[in-house]
Amino acid sequence: xxxxxxxxxxxxxxxxxxxxxxxxxxxxxxxxxxxxxxxxxxxxxxxxxxxxxxxxxxxxxxxxxxxxxxxxxxxxxxxxxxxxxxxxxxxxxxxxxxxxxxxxxxxxxxxxxxxxxxxxxxxxxxxxxxxxxxxxxxxxxxxxxxxxxxxxxxxxxxxxxxxxxxxxxxxxxxxxxxxxxxxxxxxxxxxxxxxxxxxxxxxxxxxxxxxxxxxxxxxxxxxxxxxxxxxxxxxxxxxxxxxxxxxxxxxxxxxxxxxxxxxxxxxxxxxxxxxxxxxxxxxxxxxxxxxxxxxxxxxxxxxxxxxxxxxxxxxxxxxxxxxxxxxxxxx
Ligand SMILES: CC(C)(COP(=O)(O)OP(=O)(O)OC[C@H]1O[C@@H](n2cnc3c(N)ncnc32)[C@H](O)[C@@H]1OP(=O)(O)O)[C@@H](O)C(=O)NCCC(=O)NCCS
Numbered sequence: 001x002x003x004x005x006x007x008x009x010x011x012x013x014x015x016x017x018x019x020x021x022x023x024x025x026x027x028x029x030x031x032x033x034x035x036x037x038x039x040x041x042x043x044x045x046x047x048x049x050x051x052x053x054x055x056x057x058x059x060x061x062x063x064x065x066x067x068x069x070x071x072x073x074x075x076x077x078x079x080x081x082x083x084x085x086x087x088x089x090x091x092x093x094x095x096x097x098x099x100x101x102x103x104x105x106x107x108x109x110x111x112x113x114x115x116x117x118x119x120x121x122x123x124x125x126x127x128x129x130x131x132x133x134x135x136x137x138x139x140x141x142x143x144x145x146x147x148x149x150x151x152x153x154x155x156x157x158x159x160x161x162x163x164x165x166x167x168x169x170x171x172x173x174x175x176x177x178x179x180x181x182x183x184x185x186x187x188x189x190x191x192x193x194x195x196x197x198x199x200x201x202x203x204x205x206x207x208x209x210x211x212x213x214x215x216x217x218x219x220x221x222x223x224x225x226x227x228x229x230x231x232x233x234x235x236x237x238x239x240x241x242x243x244x245x246x247x248x249x250x251x252x253x254x255x256x257x258x259x260x261x262x263x264x265x266x267x268x269x270x271x272x273x274x275x276x277x278x279x280x281x282x283x284x285x286x287x288x289x290x291x292x293x294x295x296x297x298x299x300x301x302x303x304x305x306x307x308x309x310x311x312x313x314x315x316x317x318x319x320x321x322x323x324x325x326x327x328x329x330x331x
Contacts, residue, residue, distance in 0.1 A: 007176065010171075015298035015299065022049050024159070044283060047284075047286035048162050048285060049148045056089055056144045056145060057099050059144050060165045064081075064142055071169040078105045080108055083112045084123040084143045087147060096110035115318055117317060123141045127141050144165035150216065157218075160260075161286055162286035165290075181327050195220045198216075226262070236324050237313065252310040254312075254313040281295065293314060310329070311327055312328045
């Protein structure tokens with residue numbers, strides 16, 4: 001049995017989604033799609049959409065304050081803020097720096113992580129290294145995205161995403177509970193632009209022509225995402241099971257990224273996990289990218305579905321392809 005990370009646990013969770021809701025029925029009125037197809041293939045009924053003047057950091061700050069409250073800490077206790085996002089407020093400064101100011105957590109260092117839909121998992125793994133090594137004790141990890149801002153609302157792949165943020169406070173633990181294992185992977189050799197936001201960086205700076213070509217919106221090859229996801233998720237999950245010496249029968253709950261119901265059903269089938277143990281909320285929020293895992297974690301946590309001693313499995317896949325899995329023994 002190999003334990004990658006010890007003595008780091010989640011002591012608080014929080015989440016926030018904007019008020020405006022776009023139902024599938026509403027999307028039927030603005031683009032070529034239909035409610036039945038979306039529900040059957042993706043498991044989505046509606047998604048929350050940020051207001052025009054609402055930024056990723058606004059969502060992130062709201063979820064952060066809820067997580068800090070849930071952990072019974074004050075903002076002054078936070079020593080590091082990590083924001084996982086693919087839709088930062090600006091290229092500079094980091095969204096984490098903007099969140100620091102919005103929540104007034106001036107004792108904390110702050111930076112962003114870019115791993116798209118796997119971002120929260122990657123960010124949690126970074127946080128655990130600082131805690132496990134004794135550098136920091138209380139770290140605020142946030143996953144937040146506003147994909148509505150990079151969506152071409154005339155294209156049918158607009159149905160996939162929603163806006164939202166979730167946060168967790170990671171802290172040191174005295175016992176061998178909390179994170180038992182982590183595995184992160186990046187495979188850029190196979191369709192790394194299967195999901196991409198082409199413009200706005202150094203390759204294609206924004207110009208009038210770029211905007212006319214709509215290259216500042218996300219582009220997705222749905223088949224490439226599906227094919228990659230059903231291959232890599234079982235690989236990462238089986239590896240963390242092996243690392244911990246647990247079997248799939250020891251897993252009490254799975255809190256996965258929320259790409260589509262079909263991907264999760266196929267993954268559960270491949271790893272031999274009954275689907276009732278797989279938590280989902282994409283019916284209400286769609287894919288909030290960096291936000292999916294922490295929003296779902298917060299919901300499941302607040303509903304009291306996680307019991308002391310439960311083995312919780314996390315798994316995610318995102319553009320790159322980035323992917324990974326983790327197991328926590330809940331304290
Ligand atoms: C998108 C996905 C469901 C497509 O499944 P598929 O059945 O192979 O889809 P196809 O592209 O072959 O299209 C099949 C049918 O669905 C229809 N369809 C595709 N997208 C649609 C949409 N948004 N709305 C309505 N119908 C749609 C097509 O028109 C086609 O209809 P037809 O058979 O009458 O021509 C599947 O590839 C998937 O789940 N990918 C994962 C994407 C994902 O998770 N992205 C988020 C993370 S980055």
